[in-house]
Amino acid sequence: MESGSRRPYRMGARSAAMELTRTRVLEAAAALWMRRWYDDVTLQDIAAEADVSVQTIVNRFGGKDGLADAVADLIASQAAQTRQAPIGDVTAIAAALFDDYERNGDANVLWIAQVDRVPAIGRAAAHARNQHRAWLEQVFADRLPAAGPAREHALNLHYAATDVYLWKLWRRDLGLPREDSERAMRDLLTSIDPRRGSHD
Structure with missing residues (x-):
């Protein structure tokens, strides 16, 4: 017993x-x-x-590749937890994204530079891109057009305005403070709001 x-x-x-x-x-x-x-x-x-x-x-x-896949999953789950923001709240969305990038942005840039020669990193990057796109669709659900070319165009603009390389440009290359960098991202996101109408 x-x-x-x-x-x-x-x-x-x-x-x-x-x-x-x-x-x-x-x-x-x-x-x-x-x-x-x-x-x-x-x-x-x-x-x-x-x-x-x-x-x-x-x-x-x-082995090393299997470990890299597991690390990528860990970072992705952490990013999902960090990137919590109300739908349509541009200030909260930019702040949540910067919380993630301030912690992992340099590592993301380092990994992206190795995508073409390390298969495990290529898989991680593809997963991260899909995850980021899904996140954009979630937090900007109030402003994105219905399915079709207009939605794809709007998503591409939002992706560019929130990409880690833009964070790198502001924070690392230009040496801007986080406050100014966040403001720049907010201004970009506000300016590309499809609801403001096209001026083409």
Whole structure:
């Protein structure tokens, strides 16, 4: 009876420990890849950062590419949680986006630069683009036209006005304060509101 009652506890504790290890590895890999090129980070580097063995990483993720896919999923889920804003509230939308970019923008730019030579990053970038588009459709649902060419055009404009490279231009290349950069994004988003009418 005693061993039977303890077995679920032991299994639960083991499962919790495995999940903790998995999270530690993911966070270690994400932290390293935010600062360094994909090829420059080895499994040994990640293992040392996470205080686990290389074999543990291989057992959990199958190797470096599998780990990169898992890291991309983690960052995507974090972005989804951060980017919470009421529909149509341009001020809140820009603020939520900047919260994400201020934390992950430099890493996003670093990863995008490697899309053509690292398949795992190519997959992550494609997923991120789809996720960003879906987010734009959600938060700008009040202003986007019905399905068709006009909607696609409006989505393309909103995508350009909220792209991470525009954040990089303002914050890194031009050295603008966040307040001024956010204002610039708000002004762009307001100016491309399809409800304002076309002036072509």
